[in-house]
Amino acid sequence: MTVELITGFAGTPHIGSDDIGAFQAGIVGPGDYALATGNQLRATMSNANTIAVQSGDAVLNGRHVHLTGTTTATVQSGTQGQKRNDLVVLRYTKNTTTGVETCSIVVLKGTPTTGTPADPAHNTGSILDGVATHDMPLYRIPLAGITVGTLVPLFNVLKPMKDVWDSLSQYLPKVRIYTGQKSVKFPGKVADFFSDAQYKAIVGRSFTGGDTVILTSISTGTSIPLVAVCYTGTKTVRAIQVSDTQSSDIGVRFCIIAAQG
Secondary structure: OOOOOOOOOOOOOOOOHHHHHHHHHHHHOOOEEEEOOOOOOOEEEEEOOEEEEOOEEEEEOOEEEEEOOOEEEEOOOOOOOOEEEEEEEEEEEEOOOOOOEEEEEEEEOOOOEOOOOOOOOOOOOOHHHOOOEEEEEEEEEEEEOOEEOOOEEOOOEEOOHHHHHHHHHOOOOOEEEEEEEEEEEOOOOEEEEEOHHHHHHHHOOOOOOOOEEEEEEOOOOOOOEEEEEEEOOOOEEEEEEOOOOOOOEEEEEEEEEEEOO
16 A cells, blocks of 8 residues: 555554654654653663663654653773773664564674774664664763773764744744725825824834835835835834825725834
């Protein structure tokens, strides 16, 4: 079946982890992310041979993993006179026979060396592509001899949509919009549209250079382009006829986009 309504009643169970995984990957992204929940997978070394990963949530290629509490894993002791990098990963596995999917924390042992240590290889294939094993790197554990160094976080914490909006909104212009219509008498090409008092009654203050006023003629049989300008001497908003002058009462619809300080 090439077209399936996932969130629809089908008369029989039909929604699988692949469906939910694809949906979540489309929302949060196809990679690996920690979420801003719980203790956000923070970790400490309980001792030289034990890493403790705290509570949190992760999304691996769309698969949601929840750590309800602290989970520990064993780190093999280092070798005197040699350096080593271990990786702590959140490992997804799928039993290709039963289809059962699981996730666990695994420590991948690096290769000891007297030079610069490298991270051990991990499974990078995407669950979205059907791989049976996928690793999300959480921490690098550097070892110098038998001494364990400072844990190095290797994952990104995905911010909630509210935080993203709050960070963006400070750069968005803050405006208020007022609309209405009125009849205006044009003695020539220019007519006073709003006095300062009329403008204040609508917007709550005088016209400023940050405001935009849009005028549209709406009288039957007229299609006169109008431009609004502000006469600074009296703070009067005036309407100017761009085309041929029509010396008569003209119905005009207005839209004020008022900038907020």
